[in-house]
Amino acid sequence: MEKLAELKYMSGFGNEHSSEDPRCPGALPEGQNNPQVCPYGLYAEQLSGSAFTCPRSTNRRSWLYRILPSVCHKPFQPMAQGYLTHDWDETEPEPNQLRWKPFEIPPTSQRKLDFINGLHTLCGAGEPRSRNGLAIHVFTCNTSMINRCFYNSDGDFLIVPQQGKLLITTEFGRLLVEPNEICVIQQGMRFSVDVFGETRGYILEIYGVHFELPDLGPIGANGLANPRDFLVPVAWYEDRQVTEGYTVVNKYQGKLFAAQQNCSPFNVVAWHGNYTPYKYNLSNxxxxxxxxxxxxxxxxxxxxxxxxxxxxxxxxxxxxxxxxxxxxxxxxxxxxxxxxxxxxxxxxxxxxxxxxxxxxxxxxxxxxxxxxxxxxxxxxxxxxxxxxxxxxxxxxxxxxxxxxxxxxxxxxxxxxxxxxxxxxxxxxxxxxxxxxxxxx
Structure with missing residues (x-):
């Protein structure tokens, strides 16, 4: 793995970006998105975060140029849910003021938990099938995800680390996210999380819409979070075969499913578009x-x-x-x-x-x-x-x-x-x- 300090980013919230791994110059096609034969023999794949017919101002999509398309996996099978849920009727309504002490992180000697196993749903409302609502989760983990990734068909994850830094590998590149920073992984984007010890944080999941910057109104042109301070990863790929099997975990209609494939999903050599993961430092x-x-x-x-x-x-x-x-x-x-x-x-x-x-x-x-x-x-x-x-x-x-x-x-x-x-x-x-x- 390259040194974390060598991770590079592009700036701008919701901008049209383009990036290619420097190991493959010219990997982005010129003049069209889906040529008959892509450079380096890559496959073209579009990831759409909005309806095709959305107005240009809200239309979100990115083109990915990858070694193999993401469709190359075996069928999904149900897997254990753990404490992840969107069943809002499992308890009676609770109107009282509630406060939680710091959520406990089990030591590695007691139980190994990666980001997926460490997800716990605290509260929420709405329903992912109707594309309206949200869920609030906490994550407590102590080990990195090994040969498996996660993607959310239900909505976007806004991740707020509180203890320990996260190295998040996505199809678009890698993000190092530390406490006092946030990261947004949008619907459908595959990612894996490496940790460096006991790690804890919060997640806001939203269904059916995406996060955007608030309107400034009488504040004027400047203030609050500035678009240029949001960082997008630079393309990075690995061409890695996994003979023992790579697991793709999908959250779909509030349930978890797993599919097997024999290669890393982080095989995107180049990409361009405005639908990306991003991070932001709260001190800005x-x-x-x-x-x-x-x-x-x-x-x-x-x-x-x-x-x-x-x-x-x-x-x-x-x-x-x-x-x-x-x-x-x-x-x-x-x-x-x-x-x-x-x-x-x-x-x-x-x-x-x-x-x-x-x-x-x-x-x-x-x-x-x-x-x-x-x-x-x-x-x-x-x-x-x-x-x-x-x-x-x-x-x-x-x-x-x-x-x-x-x-x-x-x-x-x-x-x-x-x-x-x-x-x-x-x-x-x-x-x-x-x-x-x-x-x-």
Whole structure:
């Protein structure tokens, strides 16, 4: 394997890119996508991420030039599901505030888990067959995927590593994704994950739509996540026969299936198109914040959005809370107490979240369901209402995030027992009335 430092990328979100492995110059056909004979005797294959008839602005496809087409495999067979599910009726609805302690990573000596075996579904809504909805998973793994890859027929994966770096090999090339970075593997793209020890993270899976950059509106041309900071892999291939069999795992209609083939699927010598995997470093996010008074809505921290058919309402938003300045005057600066018509799933990559300095830990999570009240704990409230206001840096050394959705999420059976913090509700019990009948 080449050194990780030698991995190369191209920049730009949703751009039309072209790439060929430098070992095969001229592998991209000139003037047409599917010549009678491709250079180097390669096969042409198109990967479509949208309907053929979508408008040009939303039409997503890439042409892959590969040693063998991806159709060269034996029939798919059902395989064990583990804790991956989209059965949202396996438990009764749970409206309470939920918080999870850091999800446990089993040591290698106890059990070897790769990325696929380490997938655990926490919650979700909708149905992949109707192409509408989402699922939230966590992954805990300790070993690399050996002679097997994964692809998702149901939707896109937004992967948020929290502990340990991931070397993700895709048909388009390789991506090194570390904590404080994210990676999106779009529907149908085959990939394999190498890890370098105990590894953990979060996944937002969306059905039927793709992630895009949010509109900026009155913000203007610059702000939030800039398109040029999104990185796409450069073509890389391996021409490798696997006599003992290579396993292709497919997630289809919420179930896992496996097929065997005798060669590596990462045999794409060249490609071009606008339907690719990509990664983004969260430290590149340009924060927009309140500079006068009051606490701005978290939507100003949106990195990526997956729009629904209703204007202004998302199937899912990926929102972050990065280091920033707090300068608002005469203002309760932490997140306000609120009830929301959206569902809010939060995770912590590193550091300490400002509104929950105790109990909400890196590698853990929380879920505040639709219209369930939530907000700062009692300790945070007291600090924020009695402390002297001055310009200060907040969230330094911290990165928390939110998967926000307009859907009402159901929690899985695994999610209601794994690492659940039974005492979460107690963080609000010390809140007391300050009402005295007199105006301040």
């Amino acid at each position: 996010f340009m924060v927009i914040n309140s500079v006068a008074f009051d606490h701005a809505d978290p939507s100003i921290f949106t990195v990526l959005t997956a729009k629904s058919a209703r204007p202004g309402v998302a199937i899912a938003d990926f929102v972050i809370f990065p280091p920033r300045w707090a300068v608002a005057s005469n203002t309760f600066r932490p997140p306000y107490y609120h009830r929301n018509c959206m569902s809010e799933f939060m995770g912590l990559i590193k550091g300490t979240y400002e509104a929950k300095e105790q109990g909400f830990l890196p590698g853990g999570a929380s879920l505040h369901s639709m219209m369930t009240p939530h907000g700062p704990d009692a300790e945070c409230f007291e600090k924020a209402t009695t402390g002297k206001l001055k310009a200060e840096r907040i969230a330094e050394g911290t990165m928390s995030f939110m998967f926000e959705t307009s859907l009402s999420l159901a929690v899985t059976k695994w999610g209601l027992k794994a690492c659940l913090d039974e005492n979460y509700h107690k963080c609000w019990e010390p809140l007391k009335s300050h009402f005295n009948g007199k105006r301040n």
